[in-house]
Amino acid sequence: MATLPSLYVSHGSPMTALAPGRVGPRLAEIGQALPRPRAIVVATAHWLxxxxxxxAAAQPETVHDFGGFPPELYTLQYPAPGDPALAGEIQQLLDDAGLPALQDPARGLDHGVWVPLRFLYPQADIPVxxxxxxxxxxxxxxFAVGRALAPLREQGVLVIGSGSITxxxxxxxxxxxxxxEAPYVKPFIEWTEARLRASDIPALLDYRRQAPHAERAHPTDEHLLPLFVAAGAAxxxxxxxxxxDAGIDMGFLAMDIYRFDGAATQRQAA
Known part of the structure:
Protein backbone atom coordinates (compact mmCIF):
# COMPACT_ATOMS: atom_id res chain seq x y z
CA MET A 1 0.00 0.00 0.00
CA ALA A 2 1.42 3.39 -1.02
CA THR A 3 2.30 5.84 1.75
CA LEU A 4 0.13 8.92 1.37
CA PRO A 5 1.28 12.48 2.01
CA SER A 6 -0.40 14.62 4.63
CA LEU A 7 -2.15 17.80 3.51
CA TYR A 8 -2.94 21.22 4.87
CA VAL A 9 -5.83 22.91 3.11
CA SER A 10 -7.13 26.46 3.43
CA HIS A 11 -10.90 26.04 3.32
CA GLY A 12 -11.82 29.73 3.20
CA SER A 13 -15.34 31.02 3.71
CA PRO A 14 -18.27 28.58 3.59
CA MET A 15 -19.03 30.26 0.26
CA THR A 16 -16.04 28.39 -1.17
CA ALA A 17 -18.48 25.50 -1.61
CA LEU A 18 -20.44 27.58 -4.16
CA ALA A 19 -17.68 29.88 -5.45
CA PRO A 20 -14.53 27.73 -5.38
CA GLY A 21 -12.16 30.27 -6.94
CA ARG A 22 -8.69 28.79 -7.43
CA VAL A 23 -8.73 26.49 -4.43
CA GLY A 24 -11.50 24.20 -5.75
CA PRO A 25 -9.66 23.18 -8.95
CA ARG A 26 -6.38 22.79 -7.02
CA LEU A 27 -8.04 20.43 -4.55
CA ALA A 28 -9.67 18.49 -7.38
CA GLU A 29 -6.28 18.03 -9.05
CA ILE A 30 -4.78 16.72 -5.81
CA GLY A 31 -7.64 14.30 -5.27
CA GLN A 32 -7.23 12.93 -8.79
CA ALA A 33 -3.44 12.60 -8.47
CA LEU A 34 -3.23 10.83 -5.10
CA PRO A 35 -3.76 7.11 -4.61
CA ARG A 36 -7.28 6.56 -3.34
CA PRO A 37 -7.27 6.62 0.49
CA ARG A 38 -9.06 3.96 2.47
CA ALA A 39 -10.11 6.70 4.92
CA ILE A 40 -9.58 10.39 5.64
CA VAL A 41 -8.78 12.05 8.97
CA VAL A 42 -9.37 15.81 9.20
CA ALA A 43 -8.12 18.03 12.02
CA THR A 44 -10.49 20.96 11.63
CA ALA A 45 -10.25 24.56 12.82
CA HIS A 46 -13.97 24.49 13.52
CA TRP A 47 -13.87 21.85 16.25
CA LEU A 48 -12.23 23.36 19.31
CA ALA A 56 -16.75 8.20 15.94
CA ALA A 57 -20.12 8.47 14.19
CA ALA A 58 -20.91 5.66 11.75
CA GLN A 59 -22.72 8.15 9.49
CA PRO A 60 -21.71 11.71 10.45
CA GLU A 61 -24.16 14.44 9.52
CA THR A 62 -23.23 17.43 7.38
CA VAL A 63 -23.12 20.37 9.79
CA HIS A 64 -23.93 23.86 8.49
CA ASP A 65 -22.06 25.68 11.25
CA PHE A 66 -22.53 29.23 9.97
CA GLY A 67 -25.23 31.83 9.47
CA GLY A 68 -26.26 34.57 7.09
CA PHE A 69 -25.35 32.83 3.83
CA PRO A 70 -27.49 32.07 0.76
CA PRO A 71 -30.17 29.37 1.28
CA GLU A 72 -28.53 27.15 -1.34
CA LEU A 73 -25.50 26.68 0.90
CA TYR A 74 -27.63 25.04 3.59
CA THR A 75 -28.91 22.40 1.18
CA LEU A 76 -25.44 21.03 0.43
CA GLN A 77 -24.67 17.64 1.89
CA TYR A 78 -21.52 15.54 2.12
CA PRO A 79 -22.87 12.10 3.06
CA ALA A 80 -19.54 10.30 3.55
CA PRO A 81 -19.57 7.41 6.02
CA GLY A 82 -17.63 7.51 9.24
CA ASP A 83 -15.24 4.86 10.53
CA PRO A 84 -15.73 4.06 14.23
CA ALA A 85 -12.98 1.43 14.14
CA LEU A 86 -10.47 3.95 12.81
CA ALA A 87 -11.64 6.44 15.45
CA GLY A 88 -10.67 3.85 18.06
CA GLU A 89 -7.25 3.41 16.44
CA ILE A 90 -6.71 7.18 16.47
CA GLN A 91 -7.67 7.41 20.11
CA GLN A 92 -5.16 4.66 20.91
CA LEU A 93 -2.39 6.36 18.92
CA LEU A 94 -2.98 9.61 20.77
CA ASP A 95 -3.16 7.89 24.15
CA ASP A 96 0.09 6.04 23.43
CA ALA A 97 1.74 9.38 22.58
CA GLY A 98 0.72 10.86 25.94
CA LEU A 99 -2.09 12.89 24.37
CA PRO A 100 -5.19 11.53 26.11
CA ALA A 101 -8.15 11.55 23.74
CA LEU A 102 -11.87 10.86 23.85
CA GLN A 103 -14.32 9.71 21.19
CA ASP A 104 -17.46 11.64 20.26
CA PRO A 105 -20.03 9.31 18.65
CA ALA A 106 -22.31 12.21 17.66
CA ARG A 107 -19.85 14.56 15.96
CA GLY A 108 -20.72 15.56 12.39
CA LEU A 109 -18.64 17.11 9.62
CA ASP A 110 -18.32 20.90 9.98
CA HIS A 111 -17.60 23.12 6.98
CA GLY A 112 -13.85 22.93 7.63
CA VAL A 113 -14.22 19.25 6.70
CA TRP A 114 -16.90 19.02 4.05
CA VAL A 115 -16.14 22.16 2.04
CA PRO A 116 -12.65 21.03 0.93
CA LEU A 117 -13.67 17.37 0.68
CA ARG A 118 -16.40 18.29 -1.82
CA PHE A 119 -13.56 19.15 -4.23
CA LEU A 120 -11.00 16.54 -3.18
CA TYR A 121 -13.44 13.59 -3.25
CA PRO A 122 -16.80 14.75 -4.62
CA GLN A 123 -18.36 11.26 -4.54
CA ALA A 124 -18.32 11.33 -0.70
CA ASP A 125 -17.64 7.60 -0.69
CA ILE A 126 -14.49 7.50 1.48
CA PRO A 127 -14.91 7.23 5.28
CA VAL A 128 -14.13 10.45 7.15
CA PHE A 143 2.48 19.13 15.96
CA ALA A 144 2.62 16.26 18.48
CA VAL A 145 -0.91 15.22 17.48
CA GLY A 146 0.25 15.06 13.87
CA ARG A 147 3.30 13.02 14.82
CA ALA A 148 1.05 10.55 16.62
CA LEU A 149 -1.12 10.21 13.49
CA ALA A 150 1.83 9.81 11.09
CA PRO A 151 1.74 5.96 11.03
CA LEU A 152 -1.74 6.12 9.50
CA ARG A 153 -0.22 7.44 6.27
CA GLU A 154 1.41 4.03 5.71
CA GLN A 155 -1.98 2.38 6.12
CA GLY A 156 -3.71 4.25 3.30
CA VAL A 157 -5.18 6.97 5.49
CA LEU A 158 -5.03 10.58 4.30
CA VAL A 159 -4.33 12.99 7.17
CA ILE A 160 -5.55 16.54 6.52
CA GLY A 161 -5.35 19.75 8.53
CA SER A 162 -8.04 22.23 7.50
CA GLY A 163 -7.70 25.93 8.35
CA SER A 164 -6.37 29.03 6.60
CA ILE A 165 -2.85 30.35 6.08
CA THR A 166 -4.10 33.81 7.05
CA GLU A 181 -4.54 42.89 -0.65
CA ALA A 182 -3.93 43.38 3.03
CA PRO A 183 -0.21 44.28 3.34
CA TYR A 184 0.62 41.57 5.88
CA VAL A 185 -0.59 38.63 3.79
CA LYS A 186 2.30 38.09 1.38
CA PRO A 187 5.07 38.55 3.98
CA PHE A 188 3.37 35.98 6.19
CA ILE A 189 2.88 33.58 3.26
CA GLU A 190 6.52 33.93 2.23
CA TRP A 191 7.90 33.40 5.74
CA THR A 192 5.70 30.33 6.24
CA GLU A 193 6.73 28.77 2.94
CA ALA A 194 10.43 29.40 3.58
CA ARG A 195 10.32 27.86 7.06
CA LEU A 196 8.30 24.86 5.90
CA ARG A 197 10.60 24.19 2.95
CA ALA A 198 13.59 24.39 5.30
CA SER A 199 11.88 22.04 7.78
CA ASP A 200 12.63 24.65 10.43
CA ILE A 201 10.31 23.18 13.00
CA PRO A 202 11.53 25.28 15.98
CA ALA A 203 10.87 28.53 14.08
CA LEU A 204 7.46 27.33 12.93
CA LEU A 205 6.39 26.40 16.44
CA ASP A 206 7.53 29.86 17.56
CA TYR A 207 5.71 31.61 14.72
CA ARG A 208 3.99 34.05 17.08
CA ARG A 209 7.35 35.68 17.83
CA GLN A 210 9.23 35.03 14.60
CA ALA A 211 6.78 35.34 11.69
CA PRO A 212 6.15 38.83 10.27
CA HIS A 213 2.74 40.23 11.20
CA ALA A 214 1.77 37.02 13.00
CA GLU A 215 -0.75 38.73 15.28
CA ARG A 216 -2.39 40.42 12.30
CA ALA A 217 -2.45 37.28 10.17
CA HIS A 218 -3.85 35.20 13.06
CA PRO A 219 -5.43 37.11 15.95
CA THR A 220 -6.15 33.64 17.34
CA ASP A 221 -4.41 30.35 16.55
CA GLU A 222 -7.21 28.02 15.56
CA HIS A 223 -6.94 28.34 11.76
CA LEU A 224 -3.16 27.79 11.72
CA LEU A 225 -3.00 24.93 14.22
CA PRO A 226 -4.18 22.37 11.63
CA LEU A 227 -1.03 23.24 9.64
CA PHE A 228 1.05 21.91 12.53
CA VAL A 229 -1.02 18.73 12.63
CA ALA A 230 -0.39 18.17 8.92
CA ALA A 231 3.32 18.99 9.27
CA GLY A 232 3.68 16.69 12.27
CA ALA A 233 2.08 13.90 10.26
CA ALA A 234 5.08 14.10 7.88
CA ASP A 245 -0.70 28.46 -4.46
CA ALA A 246 -4.48 28.82 -4.51
CA GLY A 247 -4.65 32.61 -4.41
CA ILE A 248 -5.86 35.15 -1.85
CA ASP A 249 -9.60 35.33 -1.26
CA MET A 250 -11.20 38.72 -0.51
CA GLY A 251 -7.73 40.26 -0.29
CA PHE A 252 -6.91 38.83 3.13
CA LEU A 253 -7.61 35.07 3.25
CA ALA A 254 -4.58 33.24 1.84
CA MET A 255 -5.78 29.97 0.35
CA ASP A 256 -2.48 28.08 0.19
CA ILE A 257 -2.44 24.28 0.25
CA TYR A 258 0.57 22.33 1.53
CA ARG A 259 1.55 18.77 0.79
CA PHE A 260 3.93 17.01 3.18
CA ASP A 261 5.76 13.90 1.97
CA GLY A 262 8.35 13.77 4.74
CA ALA A 263 11.75 12.30 4.04
CA ALA A 264 10.42 10.63 0.88
CA THR A 265 10.67 13.98 -0.92
CA GLN A 266 14.30 14.34 0.15
CA ARG A 267 15.16 10.86 -1.17
CA GLN A 268 13.46 11.52 -4.49
CA ALA A 269 15.37 14.78 -4.93
CA ALA A 270 18.76 13.21 -4.12
Whole structure:
Protein backbone atom coordinates (compact mmCIF):
# COMPACT_ATOMS: atom_id res chain seq x y z
CA MET A 1 0.00 0.00 0.00
CA ALA A 2 1.42 3.39 -1.02
CA THR A 3 2.30 5.84 1.75
CA LEU A 4 0.13 8.92 1.37
CA PRO A 5 1.28 12.48 2.01
CA SER A 6 -0.40 14.62 4.63
CA LEU A 7 -2.15 17.80 3.51
CA TYR A 8 -2.94 21.22 4.87
CA VAL A 9 -5.83 22.91 3.11
CA SER A 10 -7.13 26.46 3.43
CA HIS A 11 -10.90 26.04 3.32
CA GLY A 12 -11.82 29.73 3.20
CA SER A 13 -15.34 31.02 3.71
CA PRO A 14 -18.27 28.58 3.59
CA MET A 15 -19.03 30.26 0.26
CA THR A 16 -16.04 28.39 -1.17
CA ALA A 17 -18.48 25.50 -1.61
CA LEU A 18 -20.44 27.58 -4.16
CA ALA A 19 -17.68 29.88 -5.45
CA PRO A 20 -14.53 27.73 -5.38
CA GLY A 21 -12.16 30.27 -6.94
CA ARG A 22 -8.69 28.79 -7.43
CA VAL A 23 -8.73 26.49 -4.43
CA GLY A 24 -11.50 24.20 -5.75
CA PRO A 25 -9.66 23.18 -8.95
CA ARG A 26 -6.38 22.79 -7.02
CA LEU A 27 -8.04 20.43 -4.55
CA ALA A 28 -9.67 18.49 -7.38
CA GLU A 29 -6.28 18.03 -9.05
CA ILE A 30 -4.78 16.72 -5.81
CA GLY A 31 -7.64 14.30 -5.27
CA GLN A 32 -7.23 12.93 -8.79
CA ALA A 33 -3.44 12.60 -8.47
CA LEU A 34 -3.23 10.83 -5.10
CA PRO A 35 -3.76 7.11 -4.61
CA ARG A 36 -7.28 6.56 -3.34
CA PRO A 37 -7.27 6.62 0.49
CA ARG A 38 -9.06 3.96 2.47
CA ALA A 39 -10.11 6.70 4.92
CA ILE A 40 -9.58 10.39 5.64
CA VAL A 41 -8.78 12.05 8.97
CA VAL A 42 -9.37 15.81 9.20
CA ALA A 43 -8.12 18.03 12.02
CA THR A 44 -10.49 20.96 11.63
CA ALA A 45 -10.25 24.56 12.82
CA HIS A 46 -13.97 24.49 13.52
CA TRP A 47 -13.87 21.85 16.25
CA LEU A 48 -12.23 23.36 19.31
CA UNK A 49 -11.68 21.45 22.53
CA UNK A 50 -9.43 21.34 25.58
CA UNK A 51 -8.18 17.83 24.69
CA UNK A 52 -8.14 15.76 21.50
CA UNK A 53 -11.58 14.52 20.51
CA UNK A 54 -12.18 12.01 17.71
CA UNK A 55 -15.42 11.76 15.76
CA ALA A 56 -16.75 8.20 15.94
CA ALA A 57 -20.12 8.47 14.19
CA ALA A 58 -20.91 5.66 11.75
CA GLN A 59 -22.72 8.15 9.49
CA PRO A 60 -21.71 11.71 10.45
CA GLU A 61 -24.16 14.44 9.52
CA THR A 62 -23.23 17.43 7.38
CA VAL A 63 -23.12 20.37 9.79
CA HIS A 64 -23.93 23.86 8.49
CA ASP A 65 -22.06 25.68 11.25
CA PHE A 66 -22.53 29.23 9.97
CA GLY A 67 -25.23 31.83 9.47
CA GLY A 68 -26.26 34.57 7.09
CA PHE A 69 -25.35 32.83 3.83
CA PRO A 70 -27.49 32.07 0.76
CA PRO A 71 -30.17 29.37 1.28
CA GLU A 72 -28.53 27.15 -1.34
CA LEU A 73 -25.50 26.68 0.90
CA TYR A 74 -27.63 25.04 3.59
CA THR A 75 -28.91 22.40 1.18
CA LEU A 76 -25.44 21.03 0.43
CA GLN A 77 -24.67 17.64 1.89
CA TYR A 78 -21.52 15.54 2.12
CA PRO A 79 -22.87 12.10 3.06
CA ALA A 80 -19.54 10.30 3.55
CA PRO A 81 -19.57 7.41 6.02
CA GLY A 82 -17.63 7.51 9.24
CA ASP A 83 -15.24 4.86 10.53
CA PRO A 84 -15.73 4.06 14.23
CA ALA A 85 -12.98 1.43 14.14
CA LEU A 86 -10.47 3.95 12.81
CA ALA A 87 -11.64 6.44 15.45
CA GLY A 88 -10.67 3.85 18.06
CA GLU A 89 -7.25 3.41 16.44
CA ILE A 90 -6.71 7.18 16.47
CA GLN A 91 -7.67 7.41 20.11
CA GLN A 92 -5.16 4.66 20.91
CA LEU A 93 -2.39 6.36 18.92
CA LEU A 94 -2.98 9.61 20.77
CA ASP A 95 -3.16 7.89 24.15
CA ASP A 96 0.09 6.04 23.43
CA ALA A 97 1.74 9.38 22.58
CA GLY A 98 0.72 10.86 25.94
CA LEU A 99 -2.09 12.89 24.37
CA PRO A 100 -5.19 11.53 26.11
CA ALA A 101 -8.15 11.55 23.74
CA LEU A 102 -11.87 10.86 23.85
CA GLN A 103 -14.32 9.71 21.19
CA ASP A 104 -17.46 11.64 20.26
CA PRO A 105 -20.03 9.31 18.65
CA ALA A 106 -22.31 12.21 17.66
CA ARG A 107 -19.85 14.56 15.96
CA GLY A 108 -20.72 15.56 12.39
CA LEU A 109 -18.64 17.11 9.62
CA ASP A 110 -18.32 20.90 9.98
CA HIS A 111 -17.60 23.12 6.98
CA GLY A 112 -13.85 22.93 7.63
CA VAL A 113 -14.22 19.25 6.70
CA TRP A 114 -16.90 19.02 4.05
CA VAL A 115 -16.14 22.16 2.04
CA PRO A 116 -12.65 21.03 0.93
CA LEU A 117 -13.67 17.37 0.68
CA ARG A 118 -16.40 18.29 -1.82
CA PHE A 119 -13.56 19.15 -4.23
CA LEU A 120 -11.00 16.54 -3.18
CA TYR A 121 -13.44 13.59 -3.25
CA PRO A 122 -16.80 14.75 -4.62
CA GLN A 123 -18.36 11.26 -4.54
CA ALA A 124 -18.32 11.33 -0.70
CA ASP A 125 -17.64 7.60 -0.69
CA ILE A 126 -14.49 7.50 1.48
CA PRO A 127 -14.91 7.23 5.28
CA VAL A 128 -14.13 10.45 7.15
CA UNK A 129 -13.07 10.88 10.78
CA UNK A 130 -12.88 14.44 12.16
CA UNK A 131 -10.44 15.38 14.93
CA UNK A 132 -10.57 18.46 17.16
CA UNK A 133 -7.80 20.96 17.79
CA UNK A 134 -6.79 22.51 21.11
CA UNK A 135 -6.10 26.25 20.83
CA UNK A 136 -5.05 26.62 24.47
CA UNK A 137 -2.32 24.00 24.03
CA UNK A 138 -0.63 25.71 21.07
CA UNK A 139 1.43 24.72 18.03
CA UNK A 140 3.72 22.22 19.77
CA UNK A 141 0.75 20.18 20.94
CA UNK A 142 -0.82 20.28 17.46
CA PHE A 143 2.48 19.13 15.96
CA ALA A 144 2.62 16.26 18.48
CA VAL A 145 -0.91 15.22 17.48
CA GLY A 146 0.25 15.06 13.87
CA ARG A 147 3.30 13.02 14.82
CA ALA A 148 1.05 10.55 16.62
CA LEU A 149 -1.12 10.21 13.49
CA ALA A 150 1.83 9.81 11.09
CA PRO A 151 1.74 5.96 11.03
CA LEU A 152 -1.74 6.12 9.50
CA ARG A 153 -0.22 7.44 6.27
CA GLU A 154 1.41 4.03 5.71
CA GLN A 155 -1.98 2.38 6.12
CA GLY A 156 -3.71 4.25 3.30
CA VAL A 157 -5.18 6.97 5.49
CA LEU A 158 -5.03 10.58 4.30
CA VAL A 159 -4.33 12.99 7.17
CA ILE A 160 -5.55 16.54 6.52
CA GLY A 161 -5.35 19.75 8.53
CA SER A 162 -8.04 22.23 7.50
CA GLY A 163 -7.70 25.93 8.35
CA SER A 164 -6.37 29.03 6.60
CA ILE A 165 -2.85 30.35 6.08
CA THR A 166 -4.10 33.81 7.05
CA UNK A 167 -7.32 34.34 8.96
CA UNK A 168 -8.31 37.75 10.30
CA UNK A 169 -12.04 38.23 9.88
CA UNK A 170 -11.81 41.80 11.20
CA UNK A 171 -10.46 42.61 7.74
CA UNK A 172 -13.90 42.08 6.21
CA UNK A 173 -14.29 45.76 7.07
CA UNK A 174 -10.87 46.77 5.78
CA UNK A 175 -11.86 47.50 2.21
CA UNK A 176 -9.68 44.72 0.81
CA UNK A 177 -10.55 42.70 -2.25
CA UNK A 178 -9.34 41.79 -5.71
CA UNK A 179 -6.48 44.14 -6.56
CA UNK A 180 -6.12 45.42 -2.98
CA GLU A 181 -4.54 42.89 -0.65
CA ALA A 182 -3.93 43.38 3.03
CA PRO A 183 -0.21 44.28 3.34
CA TYR A 184 0.62 41.57 5.88
CA VAL A 185 -0.59 38.63 3.79
CA LYS A 186 2.30 38.09 1.38
CA PRO A 187 5.07 38.55 3.98
CA PHE A 188 3.37 35.98 6.19
CA ILE A 189 2.88 33.58 3.26
CA GLU A 190 6.52 33.93 2.23
CA TRP A 191 7.90 33.40 5.74
CA THR A 192 5.70 30.33 6.24
CA GLU A 193 6.73 28.77 2.94
CA ALA A 194 10.43 29.40 3.58
CA ARG A 195 10.32 27.86 7.06
CA LEU A 196 8.30 24.86 5.90
CA ARG A 197 10.60 24.19 2.95
CA ALA A 198 13.59 24.39 5.30
CA SER A 199 11.88 22.04 7.78
CA ASP A 200 12.63 24.65 10.43
CA ILE A 201 10.31 23.18 13.00
CA PRO A 202 11.53 25.28 15.98
CA ALA A 203 10.87 28.53 14.08
CA LEU A 204 7.46 27.33 12.93
CA LEU A 205 6.39 26.40 16.44
CA ASP A 206 7.53 29.86 17.56
CA TYR A 207 5.71 31.61 14.72
CA ARG A 208 3.99 34.05 17.08
CA ARG A 209 7.35 35.68 17.83
CA GLN A 210 9.23 35.03 14.60
CA ALA A 211 6.78 35.34 11.69
CA PRO A 212 6.15 38.83 10.27
CA HIS A 213 2.74 40.23 11.20
CA ALA A 214 1.77 37.02 13.00
CA GLU A 215 -0.75 38.73 15.28
CA ARG A 216 -2.39 40.42 12.30
CA ALA A 217 -2.45 37.28 10.17
CA HIS A 218 -3.85 35.20 13.06
CA PRO A 219 -5.43 37.11 15.95
CA THR A 220 -6.15 33.64 17.34
CA ASP A 221 -4.41 30.35 16.55
CA GLU A 222 -7.21 28.02 15.56
CA HIS A 223 -6.94 28.34 11.76
CA LEU A 224 -3.16 27.79 11.72
CA LEU A 225 -3.00 24.93 14.22
CA PRO A 226 -4.18 22.37 11.63
CA LEU A 227 -1.03 23.24 9.64
CA PHE A 228 1.05 21.91 12.53
CA VAL A 229 -1.02 18.73 12.63
CA ALA A 230 -0.39 18.17 8.92
CA ALA A 231 3.32 18.99 9.27
CA GLY A 232 3.68 16.69 12.27
CA ALA A 233 2.08 13.90 10.26
CA ALA A 234 5.08 14.10 7.88
CA UNK A 235 6.60 11.85 10.53
CA UNK A 236 10.16 13.12 10.91
CA UNK A 237 12.51 16.07 10.95
CA UNK A 238 12.26 16.49 7.17
CA UNK A 239 8.81 17.77 6.29
CA UNK A 240 9.07 17.47 2.51
CA UNK A 241 6.79 20.49 2.18
CA UNK A 242 5.39 21.61 -1.17
CA UNK A 243 3.29 24.76 -1.43
CA UNK A 244 0.36 24.87 -3.85
CA ASP A 245 -0.70 28.46 -4.46
CA ALA A 246 -4.48 28.82 -4.51
CA GLY A 247 -4.65 32.61 -4.41
CA ILE A 248 -5.86 35.15 -1.85
CA ASP A 249 -9.60 35.33 -1.26
CA MET A 250 -11.20 38.72 -0.51
CA GLY A 251 -7.73 40.26 -0.29
CA PHE A 252 -6.91 38.83 3.13
CA LEU A 253 -7.61 35.07 3.25
CA ALA A 254 -4.58 33.24 1.84
CA MET A 255 -5.78 29.97 0.35
CA ASP A 256 -2.48 28.08 0.19
CA ILE A 257 -2.44 24.28 0.25
CA TYR A 258 0.57 22.33 1.53
CA ARG A 259 1.55 18.77 0.79
CA PHE A 260 3.93 17.01 3.18
CA ASP A 261 5.76 13.90 1.97
CA GLY A 262 8.35 13.77 4.74
CA ALA A 263 11.75 12.30 4.04
CA ALA A 264 10.42 10.63 0.88
CA THR A 265 10.67 13.98 -0.92
CA GLN A 266 14.30 14.34 0.15
CA ARG A 267 15.16 10.86 -1.17
CA GLN A 268 13.46 11.52 -4.49
CA ALA A 269 15.37 14.78 -4.93
CA ALA A 270 18.76 13.21 -4.12
Missing amino acids: ATRPLVG VPVSIQPRLGPAHA HNLHDFRGGYGEGR GGEELGAQRI
